[in-house]
Amino acid sequence: MKSHSSGRNSRRSRGGSRRRDDGRSRHQHAAPRPPAKKSLWQKITGALFGNGKHKPATGRNGSSEPQQQPRPARKPEAIEVTSPRLYVGNLSFDATESDLFELFNGVGQVQNAEVVTYRHNQRSKGFAFVQMLTVEEAQRAVTELHDKEFLGRKLVVSGAKSNEHARN
Numbered sequence: 001m002k003s004h005s006s007g008r009n010s011r012r013s014r015g016g017s018r019r020r021d022d023g024r025s026r027h028q029h030a031a032p033r034p035p036a037k038k039s040l041w042q043k044i045t046g047a048l049f050g051n052g053k054h055k056p057a058t059g060r061n062g063s064s065e066p067q068q069q070p071r072p073a074r075k076p077e078a079i080e081v082t083s084p085r086l087y088v089g090n091l092s093f094d095a096t097e098s099d100l101f102e103l104f105n106g107v108g109q110v111q112n113a114e115v116v117t118y119r120h121n122q123r124s125k126g127f128a129f130v131q132m133l134t135v136e137e138a139q140r141a142v143t144e145l146h147d148k149e150f151l152g153r154k155l156v157v158s159g160a161k162s163n164e165h166a167r168n
Contacts, residue, residue: 082135085130086130086138088127090127116129
């Protein structure tokens, strides 16, 4: 009886040792092959996903050397106090509206204190707005409380931008 094969290397037995064309088995190491030419699809996916290779960190100027010096702390924009509404930045995430109310009440009469929070989890964003009774009290609060340590952080207190600036 004759066995029919699919025409592929009919001399090779099942489960036997496979030999490459050059006579070596697949477990013997060959000299490294030159990289195969990439197809258009391989080039596109390589550009998008990086071929799984990690690229070294580069500085802003594109050199391969990482940045050595951290950026200096940015000075807050100086807003002139023209209304009783104040911006309070660099606020501790543990600070509450009542903490701010007590702190600013030592300077003048506080109408409102509002810590800005994320909607989805109600955690503080690290800044707040305080509404004083008069513009003079707001100016006094800026001079007395700006750069003052409060709950482990130095506060940034300045005049709040008006609503006209926020909408533009």
